[in-house]
Amino acid sequence: MQxxxxxxxxxxxATALGAAIAVGAGTFAQAAEWRAWNIHVAGYPNTVAMDKxxxxxxxxxxxxxxxxNFHAGVLGSQPDAIEQVRAGALEVxxxxxxxIGPIAPxxxxxxxxxxxxxxxxxxxxxxxxxxxxxxxxxAEKGLISLAWYDSGARSFYNSKKPITQPSDLNGMKVRxxxxxxxxxxxxxxxxxxxxxxxxxxxxxxxxxxxxGAENNWPSYESTGHFEVAGYxxxxxxxxxxxxxxxxxxxYNALPAADQxxxxxxxxxxxxxxxxxxxxxxxxxxxMVIARGVKFNDIADKSAFQAAMKPVYDKYLxxxxxxxxxxxxxxxxx
Ligand code: GTR
Numbered sequence: 085m086q087x088x089x090x091x092x093x094x095x096x097x098a099t100a101l102g103a104a105i106a107v108g109a110g111t112f113a114q115a116a117e118w119r120a121w122n123i124h125v126a127g128y129p130n131t132v133a134m135d136k137x138x139x140x141x142x143x144x145x146x147x148x149x150x151x152x153n154f155h156a157g158v159l160g161s162q163p164d165a166i167e168q169v170r171a172g173a174l175e176v177x178x179x180x181x182x183x184i185g186p187i188a189p190x191x192x193x194x195x196x197x198x199x200x201x202x203x204x205x206x207x208x209x210x211x212x213x214x215x216x217x218x219x220x221x222x223a224e225k226g227l228i229s230l231a232w233y234d235s236g237a238r239s240f241y242n243s244k245k246p247i248t249q250p251s252d253l254n255g256m257k258v259r260x261x262x263x264x265x266x267x268x269x270x271x272x273x274x275x276x277x278x279x280x281x282x283x284x285x286x287x288x289x290x291x292x293x294x295x296g297a298e299n300n301w302p303s304y305e306s307t308g309h310f311e312v313a314g315y316x317x318x319x320x321x322x323x324x325x326x327x328x329x330x331x332x333x334x335y336n337a338l339p340a341a342d343q344x345x346x347x348x349x350x351x352x353x354x355x356x357x358x359x360x361x362x363x364x365x366x367x368x369x370x371m372v373i374a375r376g377v378k379f380n381d382i383a384d385k386s387a388f389q390a391a392m393k394p395v396y397d398k399y400l401x402x403x404x405x406x407x408x409x410x411x412x413x414x415x416x417x
Pocket of ligand 1: 123162179180182235261281282298299300303326
């Protein structure tokens with residue numbers, strides 16, 4: 085009996101020692117697991133690309149960093165998630181620069197309606213000094229942009245009628261993302277802006293809380309908004325880039341080699357995202373038109389552009405130091 089008790093004690097001690105060694109070793113070589121926020125559903129270009137980003141990060145850091153993606157906005161709304169990444173409650177997010185603008189004024193230039201002529205213009209501006217200034221403005225607010233994703237051009241859609249001129253928006257209730265520039269844009273066109281979370285838009289369109297919203301083809305399709313707002317009018321008033329953003333403290337604490345690995349992983353995922361984007365935009369457009377969406381082009385956008393003067397004036401009055409950045413973008417060939 086005594087011998088058995090002794091052996092048991094010995095065995096327990098050995099187990100405890102083993103466990104202590106294991107814990108110690110684990111602590112020493114501890115792998116970081118990051119949580120990443122993404123608003124989009126399975127199959128969406130950003131979702132596929134974020135999965136690629138996770139896979140590449142694990143491979144390039146030999147498992148020192150793994151990323152767990154939370155898709156479909158399950159971790160909360162975009163403005164909340166941006167705050168969480170800034171605070172370090174989440175490490176990573178794929179964010180649209182729209183809701184980042186109110187936090188980082190330099191990043192808000194991309195939310196000035198019609199500032200980019202087309203996607204190519206946006207890419208050239210982001211790849212140059214304008215992109216650097218935008219990144220620096222975001223970094224000051226605790227967000228490091230590792231790479232840029234595409235988000236196409238946003239156009240108006242609604243449940244009432246085709247939009248061909250600004251007066252068609254008169255009195256229309258239009259959902260916008262949380263950003264005063266977008267509210268100002270709708271007001272300048274004579275509509276009533278209604279800022280709300282992405283996840284609430286379908287129900288709001290369906291029940292008539294809002295008459296319309298605005299987005300690119302893939303989001304119009306993937307959310308099912310086309311089912312409840314069947315007029316899509318190609319105003320293309322906003323071309324907003326998106327980032328793969330990481331908490332600045334987390335990024336700055338990494339050894340240089342891992343910073344490079346994470347950046348490379350994000351950039352490679354962005355190449356994939358951009359390639360998938362064009363294909364999805366075409367397919368989404370074809371799909372919703374086949375499902376009965378009435379779509380109209382707006383060949384001459386000059387009346388919409390002219391109506392944006394008060395939006396620009398207010399932004400520049402509030403942020404006079406950003407004027408050179410606005411000029412730089414406008415003058416980017
Ligand atoms: C999408 C964008 C999302 C979100 C959404 C919205 O195009 O990818 O990040 O910003 O629009 O309208 O809220």
